[in-house]
Amino acid sequence: MALMTPRTGTEAAAAVAPITVDLPVGRVSSRRRFYPWVVFGLAFALLLSDYMSRQVLAAVFVPLGQELDLDKGQLGSLISVVALMVGLLTLPISILADRWGRVRSLVVMAILWSLATLACAFAQSYEQLLIARFFVGVGEAAYGSVGIALVLSLFAPRVHAALSASFMAGGSFGTMIGTALGGVVAVHFGWRWSIGAMAVLGLLLVAAFKIIVTEGRVRRHQALVDTPDEKQAAPATGSARAPLSSLFTNPAVLCAYIGSGLQMFMAAVMLTWLPTFFKEEYSMTVDTAGGAAAFFVLLVGSGMIVCGVIADRVSRRDATRKWTVGIGFCSIAFVSLMIAFALPTGGLQLALMAVGAFFSAGCSGTTAAMVASLTHKSVQASAMGTLTLANNLLGLAAAPFIIGILADHMSLADALKVAPLVYIPAALAMVVGRRMHPRGVAALAALSTAVEK
Known part of the structure; x- marks a missing residue:
């Protein structure tokens, strides 16, 4: 056995120095x-x-x-x-x-x-x-x-x-x-x-x-x-970028934009007009109507999360099932809200409104996933910006104004009876998107090959 010679102070410090340097990367302080x-x-x-x-x-x-x-x-x-x-x-x-x-x-x-x-x-x-x-x-x-x-x-x-x-x-x-x-x-x-x-x-x-x-x-x-592992997982910052025009040339992506924007229309209607609806139709005070509307808004937000989880689980083996699930969410919201606003005020109307509110924006996660999966990684942020544009122009911005105009010419209750009809073109857009999905995947593959060259 070789004899161990004692280390000097400098050598001892050098021996422990690497541990001090590596701590920020491997183990971050609380x-x-x-x-x-x-x-x-x-x-x-x-x-x-x-x-x-x-x-x-x-x-x-x-x-x-x-x-x-x-x-x-x-x-x-x-x-x-x-x-x-x-x-x-x-x-x-x-x-x-x-x-x-x-x-x-x-x-x-x-x-x-x-x-x-x-x-x-x-x-x-x-x-x-x-x-x-x-x-x-x-x-x-x-x-x-x-x-x-x-x-x-x-x-x-x-x-x-x-x-x-x-x-x-x-x-x-x-x-x-x-x-x-x-x-x-x-x-x-x-x-x-x-x-x-x-x-x-x-x-x-x-x-x-x-x-x-x-x-x-x-x-x-x-x-x-x-960390080194995360750097390897991240996309290269200097890689070639796909043209922005690719955001609009894939037919399946266009269907996702349209379907998402239209299904947000009814969600925006409920977010905007339910307090007034409860005030006029249920004779609630302003604070009570606001509290009642807040409950339905909570259902809209919760439904977005739950419906997204459902879509992910259903489509693990087949990505096109996200389209099918989205069509299902639109159908449930359409039927529930059409019947609800046709009924007189009461418990049954509120129950069906709750079901409709839960599924009213359920396609949001589904359509966002479709956009992400059918656009090149180098322009995905722009694709999400385009999706936001569609959601606002077709849904969040259009709904309050259009329903307000209709309410002035008939009544708010009558305007809400026809508002759920927007789910029909939303579902049709997703039906077309499902059929176009294989073509969309092929277009993305061709685009990726062209970008890599």
Whole structure:
């Protein structure tokens, strides 16, 4: 056995140095693991504020309309203009945010929509409200896409799917809280205080976000998740990109865009007009109607998550089954809501409305999965931006305004009786998409081969 000679102080330090250097990569301290979750929590809270500011107006349609002498078409346009701006500006603002800095961009967005919401509380006419709501939409336009990009950059890829689903569900929960809380505040203090409260909450949250989340801290924590294995799994940043025109030349993808946008129409109708429906048809007070509508909004958000899980499980062996499941969700929502709004007020109507609400946006995850699977990886972010555009233009922006116009010419109850008919073209788009799916897969394969060359 060889004799072990004692080490000098320098040699001993050198022996343990590699352990100290390797710790940040292999084993992150609990404090550094905690910071990404703080960012997620603050970003999620701002997302709630985003949708609370966007939808609180729906909870106070009745007192607001009475004070400013607005018809239902005008009230609906105040919701539609926000969704329209979100649809048109999401993609260009997301591109700018990647260049300018995501944290800085998110702060500016939140300040803008909060100040614009505060301006709504002081509006004295329809024109002033419309202009203020326009800037609410500009501020909120790309928050969802930039916010989730920031959050995902701080976590390992193995948890990205769960984080994405949780973040997206925040929109429905924010709508639910804004509708319920807005109704309660309006009853006790007036509709202006309901809107002002959302603005103040947004400003407080963005102040906390600005203090805690910085570009420098985010960069340091991004480095911690860049382990060798994760770098190998990530796509090469310098790889060739598919042309943006490929987002519109695949027929199956076009069907997914259309089907998704149309099925969001009825979900938007329920998010916007249920508080007024309960106020008029069930003689509820503003706060009670807001609380009742909030329950149905919760069903819409929960249904999106559950239906997405069902679609994934059913289509494990055959991707085309996602189309079939989507058609099924549209059919259930169509039948439930057509019967519900044809019935007189009562328990049976509410039960069928609950079933319809749960499945009303159930195709959202299905169509998003189809878009992701049928577009080249180099343009998938742009594809999701295009899907957002379709959801807003065909659904979230169109529905409040169209139903408001119909309600002015007949009644809100009669307008809601015909609204579920939109599921027919939505389902037909998915039927065509299912038939075109093999051709879409072949087109993607040919595109990938051309890009690699």
